[in-house]
Amino acid sequence: MYLISKPFTLKQTFSKQLFSYSFLLKRTMSTTTTTKSGILGWASEDGEFRRQQSTFRDNIEADENAKFAAEPDRYHLYISMACPWAHRTAIVRQLKGLDKLIGLSVVDYLMLDKGWKFSTAEECPGAIPDTINHAKHVRDLYFKVNPDYTGRFTVPLLWDKKLQTIVNNESSEIIRMFNTAFNKFLTKEQAELDFYPEELRKEIDEKNEWIYDTINNGVYKSGFATTQEAYENNVYPVFKSLDRVEKLLEGKKYLVQEQFTEADIRLFTTIVRFDPVYFGHFKCNLKSIEFGYPNILKWTRRIYQKPGIKETVNMDHIKGHYYKSHLQINPTQVVPVGTGPDLDVLVDQ
Numbered sequence: 001m002y003l004i005s006k007p008f009t010l011k012q013t014f015s016k017q018l019f020s021y022s023f024l025l026k027r028t029m030s031t032t033t034t035t036k037s038g039i040l041g042w043a044s045e046d047g048e049f050r051r052q053q054s055t056f057r058d059n060i061e062a063d064e065n066a067k068f069a070a071e072p073d074r075y076h077l078y079i080s081m082a083c084p085w086a087h088r089t090a091i092v093r094q095l096k097g098l099d100k101l102i103g104l105s106v107v108d109y110l111m112l113d114k115g116w117k118f119s120t121a122e123e124c125p126g127a128i129p130d131t132i133n134h135a136k137h138v139r140d141l142y143f144k145v146n147p148d149y150t151g152r153f154t155v156p157l158l159w160d161k162k163l164q165t166i167v168n169n170e171s172s173e174i175i176r177m178f179n180t181a182f183n184k185f186l187t188k189e190q191a192e193l194d195f196y197p198e199e200l201r202k203e204i205d206e207k208n209e210w211i212y213d214t215i216n217n218g219v220y221k222s223g224f225a226t227t228q229e230a231y232e233n234n235v236y237p238v239f240k241s242l243d244r245v246e247k248l249l250e251g252k253k254y255l256v257q258e259q260f261t262e263a264d265i266r267l268f269t270t271i272v273r274f275d276p277v278y279f280g281h282f283k284c285n286l287k288s289i290e291f292g293y294p295n296i297l298k299w300t301r302r303i304y305q306k307p308g309i310k311e312t313v314n315m316d317h318i319k320g321h322y323y324k325s326h327l328q329i330n331p332t333q334v335v336p337v338g339t340g341p342d343l344d345v346l347v348d349q
Contacts, residue, residue: 008019012295047227070181076103078157081314082321084269086156097190109317117155130288195262214241223282249295275340290341304343
């Protein structure tokens with residue numbers, strides 16, 4: 001029996017626990033906010049997460065006289081398999097057959113104080129080192145182009161090996177370059193594959209706008225909110241829009257007039273992460289895709305089962321990144337074992 005001459009009161013016990021938690025939180029915050037990669041640094045004073053605009057916005061063009069002309073083996077794509085924005089570019093690169101024309105590096109899923117880092121496949125299965133610039137971190141590429149760069153070090157990043165510079169780091173623009181700029185180097189079937197057909201552009205743009213704001217970015221605005229009010233301001237619109245998508249997909253295969261377009265690709269990369277990550281980690285838990293949205297689930301399976309898509313989905317990277325990198329949300333770095341619904345259940349194509 002242990003003898004305690006002065007037992008702790010309830011108040012003292014609570015104070016001790018609070019001190020321990022505060023110490024852990026401060027240690028975690030000091031690790032994650034030392035540079036621009038620190039996610040807590042992204043929140044505004046009102047607790048709202050506001051995404052930084054991409055900085056590099058040049059275009060690759062089919063015109064051989066253009067500054068960034070489409071040429072085989074001139075460009076290199078840097079991505080994370082965990083990032084939904086980078087995932088978009090990986091899908092279009094794969095489906096258009098650009099893997100034979102544009103090189104690829106894949107960062108380690110773990111992102112800490114220096115941002116995205118490059119690892120070998122032995123250190124991180126699925127990673128592909130930077131064989132072009134031999135950078136250790138993505139930030140090195142930004143500083144190589146601009147030593148005074150002060151923004152975030154994001155992926156995807158499209159690099160020009162000829163001019164030794166960043167062409168573009170905005171995923172929505174990169175996928176449109178990939179969609180058409182390299183067609184003259186592709187097979188007839190690949191060149192005719194059009195994810196942004198002119199006759200559907202107005203409808204695609206309209207859907208992209210509200211889906212991006214309330215779903216693609218909405219899960220982040222919910223998950224990275226630092227006040228209850230900011231969280232609730234954003235989480236309810238996520239599900240209002242998911243309900244809207246569910247209704248839109250009733251009896252339909254795709255989002256825009258029964259044609260597989262960039263609107264499907266842009267939404268897919270969020271939905272495939274929803275149950276494994278956003279439902280719990282980002283507190284978007286009013287409903288799950290598996291049990292709350294049968295039409296969206298069937299649509300997700302249809303896209304996942306398209307030739308070339310499954311290879312772009314790396315659930316180890318997805319779960320490992322979110323649960324181990326966001327220390328202010330999950331300081332223990334424990335990764336849940338669930339991977340969401342079985343996407344291999346056959347559906348009609």
